[in-house]
Amino acid sequence: MSNNTRFTTLFSIIVSKSGYIYCFSWILKLAIIIVLFLLLNPGCGKRKSEIATPDIQINEQYWIRVLLLNDIQQCSIHIDSKFSVKDETDAQNKKSNKDYKPLKEPVIAKIVNGKISIASRDYSSNQIIISPEDPYIFNLNGKSYRGKLRLAVNPDANSFDAINLVPLESYIAGVVGAEMPDYWEPEALKCQAIAARTYCLFIKKRFGVNRSWDLNKTAANQVYQGIEVESPAVWKAVNETSGIVLTCKQPDGSENIFPTYYSSTCGGHTEDSDNVFGDSYESLKGVPCTYCKNVAKQDIFFWPEVQFDKNDVASRLMNRYSSLNRLGEIKAISVDKQSDYGEFSRITRIKISGPNNISEFLRAEDFRLVIDPTGKKIKSAACKFKESETEYIFTDGKGWGHGVGMCQCGVQGMAREGKTTEEILSHYYQNSKYYKIEYDK
Numbered sequence: 001m002s003n004n005t006r007f008t009t010l011f012s013i014i015v016s017k018s019g020y021i022y023c024f025s026w027i028l029k030l031a032i033i034i035v036l037f038l039l040l041n042p043g044c045g046k047r048k049s050e051i052a053t054p055d056i057q058i059n060e061q062y063w064i065r066v067l068l069l070n071d072i073q074q075c076s077i078h079i080d081s082k083f084s085v086k087d088e089t090d091a092q093n094k095k096s097n098k099d100y101k102p103l104k105e106p107v108i109a110k111i112v113n114g115k116i117s118i119a120s121r122d123y124s125s126n127q128i129i130i131s132p133e134d135p136y137i138f139n140l141n142g143k144s145y146r147g148k149l150r151l152a153v154n155p156d157a158n159s160f161d162a163i164n165l166v167p168l169e170s171y172i173a174g175v176v177g178a179e180m181p182d183y184w185e186p187e188a189l190k191c192q193a194i195a196a197r198t199y200c201l202f203i204k205k206r207f208g209v210n211r212s213w214d215l216n217k218t219a220a221n222q223v224y225q226g227i228e229v230e231s232p233a234v235w236k237a238v239n240e241t242s243g244i245v246l247t248c249k250q251p252d253g254s255e256n257i258f259p260t261y262y263s264s265t266c267g268g269h270t271e272d273s274d275n276v277f278g279d280s281y282e283s284l285k286g287v288p289c290t291y292c293k294n295v296a297k298q299d300i301f302f303w304p305e306v307q308f309d310k311n312d313v314a315s316r317l318m319n320r321y322s323s324l325n326r327l328g329e330i331k332a333i334s335v336d337k338q339s340d341y342g343e344f345s346r347i348t349r350i351k352i353s354g355p356n357n358i359s360e361f362l363r364a365e366d367f368r369l370v371i372d373p374t375g376k377k378i379k380s381a382a383c384k385f386k387e388s389e390t391e392y393i394f395t396d397g398k399g400w401g402h403g404v405g406m407c408q409c410g411v412q413g414m415a416r417e418g419k420t421t422e423e424i425l426s427h428y429y430q431n432s433k434y435y436k437i438e439y440d441k
């Protein structure tokens with residue numbers, strides 16, 4: 001029976017006097033079929049990973065400390081498995097573990113008299129570690145993460161931080177699914193896994209030693225969303241690249257990992273890291289990219305003109321940078337430097353002038369994010385900058401993000417053309433090398 005025939009038959013039943021009861025019966029049967037289909041096919045809803053948390057016994061040096069929440073007064077915790085709480089009392093130099101049954105419902109952790117209190121049970125130290133048993137998963141404020149949860153009271157004793165202690169590969173799965181659509185090409189997902197792993201270990205090594213956490217869960221480092229962004233495709237990419245990182249020649253001549261920066265869409269050419277972040281690595285030089293144009297959305301590859309009030313811009317800059325106070329006031333803002341790649345250019349340095357020819361300079365990337373902290377209006381520094389009597393105007397913009405290192409849309413474009421993971425990474429991180437970490441248990 002054709003679709004037209006089915007429609008005509010159904011229509012005749014509905015309009016006939018005796019057809020109302022048949023129509024109702026038909027709709028009821030259809031509703032039952034749909035409900036049964038949804039119940040028997042849970043994959044139609046939001047996907048949940050069924051993979052058990054791997055490498056839970058891995059050496060502590062391969063665990064990542066992710067700042068999930070900071071400076072909070074309370075949070076909600078839920079754990080479906082048995083779990084233990086380690087309460088460390090610094091004054092007495094003792095450690096105690098208390099075991100608990102699975103929670104039937106979420107409980108509230110909060111700060112009380114400078115200490116952590118969970119479900120009205122007070123803990124005596126400034127730091128506790130909550131360790132779920134198999135499958136080693138906890139839920140914080142409605143979102144699920146693998147590994148352990150550390151609650152640490154801040155020096156002011158009025159707030160605390162929530163930090164996820166998670167094995168490296170589980171962390172990478174929570175980054176890959178957040179930073180890249182899981183339906184993208186497998187080679188693109190593998191590139192993302194390797195870049196994220198390398199960046200993570202570099203930041204951990206460089207900054208983690210001086211603080212209680214290694215990386216923030218936001219784009220300030222790289223986006224991490226835990227289990228909710230995991231999928232079979234994501235875990236396949238993570239497992240197939242497990243332990244693989246990139247190295248390059250360092251400024252001192254040694255070979256080591258480096259900050260494998262990446263951003264959404266370069267707009268046609270990536271940028272030298274030195275121009276954006278002030279660090280110089282052999283594998284972070286700008287390269288042409290003809291691949292992102294056919295992947296990125298049109299309003300991202302070419303973003304629309306935006307305007308900002310001059311007084312508001314001046315206020316934001318003065319509040320953010322105390323060094324500008326010596327200017328007294330901001331009289332003019334202009335482009336001081338820009339990279340030139342033929343048909344493509346990117347603003348790299350801004351000149352801010354006050355009275356009496358006094359000037360200060362800012363990196364263009366810092367300048368745009370002070371004016372637009374979301375990065376959703378001034379999407380990149382690959383644009384033209386001009387002014388009217390009352391406004392600063394950003395026009396002819398291309399791409400989204402800082403443009404250093406790997407262009408994510410470009411990676412997808414290259415993968416679509418059949419390029420391998422190694423070929424893609426070699427393009428964006430030129431002269432880089434693979435290195436395989438052998439995890440210790």
